[in-house]
Structure formats: C-alpha cells, structure tokens
Amino acid sequence: MASCAFASPISTPATPPSTPVVHSSTAPAPPIRKFRAVDADNHNILLNRPGLITLVLGTNEDSQDAARAAGRSLYPLQGRPDFQLIVVVDLRDSIATWVPSVVTAQMRSNLDHEAIALKPYFLKNGNKSDPRSTSYVIPDFSGTICPQLGWTESSDHLRAVLFGADSREIERWDKVDNMTTLQTDVRSAIQVLVDMEQAKAAAMGKTPGSKLLQPQTAHPPLPPLVPQPKPN
Secondary structure, X not given: OHHHHHOOOOOOOOOOOOXXXXXXXXXXXXXXXXXXXXXOOOOEEEOOOOOOEEEEEEEOHHHHHHHHHHHHHOHHHOOOOOEEEEEEEEOOOOHHHHOHHHHHHHHHHHHHHHHHHHHHHHHXXXXXXXXXXXXXXXXXXXXXXXXXXXXXXXXXXXXXXXEOOOOOEEEEEOOOOOHXXXXXXXXXXXXXXXXHHHHHHHHHHOOOXXXXXXXXXXXXXXXXXXXXXXXX
C-alpha cells in the first residue's frame, strides 16, 4: 500500500472539447444577373451596368407616344455620370420582323435627331461628349431580351425596370402613365448616390490634409424637378 502511494498515477487523456458549429443566420445574397443585348447600332451592351442608375423602358408600336413622353421627362438627367436610359422595343409578332434592317435604320435616324435635342442637357450636366454615343435603343424581334426582363407577354402599356448602382432591380412598373412620378422615383435612386458621396466627402474633410485632395465628383447635385404634363 505504501508503494502505491509513491507510484505515478495512471492518467486518462482528456477528451478535447468539440468545436461548436456556428450557423449563420444571414443567407448569402443571390448572384447578380446580368442582362446583355445588341442595340440598333449593333453594339453589345450591358443593361444593368454597375455604378449607374439605369432605367429600362419597354415599349412597342402601341406605346410609342408614352415612351417619347417618358424620354423627354428624363432629359434633365441625361448626360449625368451616374445615369443611363435604355429603350427596349418589343417587336415580337410585328410586321417589323419582315424588314428588320429598315426598322433598325429608322431607329438610328431617330437617335441622331434626338442627340441634337439632348446636347444642351448634357452640357448643363458638365458632359461635353456626343449624346449619340450613349443613346441606346434595343429592337427585340425574336423575344431574346423582353422575357429576361420579366416581360413574357406583349403589352400595349409602357413598362419600365429601374436598376440600382449594384446592378440589382430597384423598382418596376407594368404601366407608366405618370411621367412626373417616374422622374421622381428615378431621381430618388440617384439622390442616394449623391448623399453617399457627399457624406464621404464630409468625412474626408475632417481628416488633416484631406482638403488638398479634390476627388472627382461622380454624383453631382440633381437639377430641379421638372413637373410633366399629365397624359390625356
């Protein structure tokens, strides 16, 4: 018994504690879907381009007048570095499918004339480039782009989808009939970018030596809201 008192006790290895499994309560954001199409100038363009607020108008032969009114309501925003307008013309089951070259030629001619009207607005927004270079109209003869935007069926109404600077959809309209409301909603999306940039600039201004830095303004202040006439 005494010998047992001085013997080294037999120790049992301790079982290492199990590592707890942490379950994240936040699901990963769904991947961003990119929408590409070929415009009337035969350019492959990205509709929801990152860094821009993009309004995509969906029109056809029956809603052309509404599309023109919507386009005019957004003239004051044209030429901004953070906004673009894209028009998708739904020509499925249209006689236009018989003469696509004639139709696209007419679209290009219309864009040439509209670029002249847009030039003063570009200059007001500090943009000296040719408006024609960023005028996008996409003819959809075979239904390659409209269904991707959720327009599986044709409609007599002007439709629209608004994409944010993160390329994700912000808002959509199945019937655009109030151009002032449309302009207000687009402006609100742009204003978020303006506010974020101004807040960042204010924070930098509190840093010693930061006043020597003059960052380029990607989101200039918005022009005043221009009320639009109500459609008849």
